[in-house]
Amino acid sequence: MQHPTLALIGFGAFGRLTARLLAPHCRILICDPSETACEAARQAGLTPVALPEVAAADIVLLCVPVPQLGQTLSALAPHLRPGQLIADVASVKSAPAALMQNLLPDHVDLLATHPMFGPQSAAGGTRGLQLVLCPLRGTTWRRPAAFLRKTFGLRILLSTPDQHDREAAFTQGLTHLLARAMRDLGPAPKLRTKSFDLLDQAFAMVRDDAAEVFDAVTRDNPHVAPLQARLAALLSPASR
Amino acid sequence: MQHPTLALIGFGAFGRLTARLLAPHCRILICDPSETACEAARQAGLTPVALPEVAAADIVLLCVPVPQLGQTLSALAPHLRPGQLIADVASVKSAPAALMQNLLPDHVDLLATHPMFGPQSAAGGTRGLQLVLCPLRGTTWRRPAAFLRKTFGLRILLSTPDQHDREAAFTQGLTHLLARAMRDLGPAPKLRTKSFDLLDQAFAMVRDDAAEVFDAVTRDNPHVAPLQARLAALLSPASR
Incomplete structure (x- = not known):
């Protein structure tokens, strides 16, 4: 072959x-x-x-x-x-x-x-x-x-399909969700730190992905929703 | 001089x-x-x-x-x-x-x-x-x-102090909040995309900053709380 x-x-x-x-x-x-x-x-x-x-x-x-x-x-x-x-x-x-x-x-x-x-x-x-x-x-x-x-x-x-989906929910699901949420917050200001520049580069890599990619890595991965709920709770002002 | x-x-x-x-x-x-x-x-x-x-x-x-x-x-x-x-x-x-x-x-x-x-x-x-x-x-x-x-x-x-604080709430306040929330979610898996690697690099730059730095760029900036609430709402599963 x-x-x-x-x-x-x-x-x-x-x-x-x-x-x-x-x-x-x-x-x-x-x-x-x-x-x-x-x-x-x-x-x-x-x-x-x-x-x-x-x-x-x-x-x-x-x-x-x-x-x-x-x-x-x-x-x-x-x-x-x-x-x-x-x-x-x-x-x-x-x-x-x-x-x-x-x-x-x-x-x-x-x-x-x-x-x-x-x-x-x-x-x-x-x-x-x-x-x-x-x-x-x-x-x-x-x-x-x-x-x-x-x-x-x-x-x-x-890996196994389930183990993959668990891990991808974290790395890929959350990255896509964060990229979209940050985009929906509005344009980023000119004021920049190096860490924010890296963040922005990361989000730029995925935020314009096709809707079907976004759906696949978020909605279609059953491990994303619970992780997303935990992240939202950790970020909510009440949790501080 | x-x-x-x-x-x-x-x-x-x-x-x-x-x-x-x-x-x-x-x-x-x-x-x-x-x-x-x-x-x-x-x-x-x-x-x-x-x-x-x-x-x-x-x-x-x-x-x-x-x-x-x-x-x-x-x-x-x-x-x-x-x-x-x-x-x-x-x-x-x-x-x-x-x-x-x-x-x-x-x-x-x-x-x-x-x-x-x-x-x-x-x-x-x-x-x-x-x-x-x-x-x-x-x-x-x-x-x-x-x-x-x-x-x-x-x-x-x-800039002016107020304009600075508005912009820094986005770039610096949210970066610190996200870094801490992601850290609190638990260790990141081995499975990686390039975008997640950048994200992780960004968070690594700030997640071990002194507590007083974290407090200064989040709690002490009055523009952070409303932005944080909007981000948490955008990320909550109910918003999808």
């Missing part, structure tokens, strides 16, 4: 980043119902294919928004062949992992993943960025994981 | 930073009731003096905690001579400015300042760091302000 075939289901922001990074190392197929996305794929020198052609891939990577994952998996299931590795990249892991386990045939291997980066944070290189892997079925994930670690310097963190 | 005499009243963390930065440019007198502080001054090659000797200074810089400012000013007042420039460095400006105006004689010039940095943020150099100046009386502040801009690359922001 020197040059495996990778099928990217969904050619949005993260699918494009993946294609750009992996093009030198894989044969890449793009599968996206949007004609705009297919045209973008062609302009990037990639091959848009219909869903049945995904059977030719060694690895199928689902890069679709969480709300579309269920129907995408149902449509994909009949075209999968034994031994393929199917992985997702959703920002939460419990629900997508359950969907993959419930909707995909037993003869494929399953891996839930969460790359803790996107086009913006990977713009300066991938070295040291985290990739969370939650192996769900089979062991074919090991070789691509080792490849990603060696070639891109990614830090591989093994 | 090529080598003016600067009296530093209070030789704590900020007084020491000031002395280190200005020693090549000023004759520096240290006035601090603590024998430990006087010993630290001597070890730094500086001269501890009694309060009456402050009369020899061109500029008197008050680097005492906000709660001690009133009594320090009362003790200082009888020793001031016409034409001296008296300045403070407190993290809030309305109350300290009023204290200086009420407790110091009419024959001295007054300047309220807030250096938007401390030993930690100035460790990598002072260039680009902000210095807020609120001129209260007289114009003798202009020459040292120009000197600090040219020599240390500080960005001088002119």
